[in-house]
Amino acid sequence: MIKKELLDILACPKCKGPVSLTEKQDGLICSQCSLIYPIRDDIPIMLIDEARPLKRNGTSTESS
Template identity: 70%
Template structure:
């Protein structure tokens, strides 16, 4: 099913409040400013800073 375009338009990074983008595999959301990956599990984005994974540059 995936995440709808409308939801992506309103979601922001909970840490810095900047825009996020969908990964190529559509399995997570990336904040380029913070360098964090928020995973998507069962079509639900896990938008907790404590659960986010750092991405490698």
């Protein structure tokens, strides 16, 4: 699980906007870019190439 202190300093690498945890806490959402950055083994993968598009209902458009 991502600590709040880490979440507070993380930013979207694309737009530099804030990110928030997904409901399942398996990714970080940038609502400005509509991208989800995955979290693997409690490590956020903050690479634009690894991000998935965000659907309107707040979930990824791709299955993991």
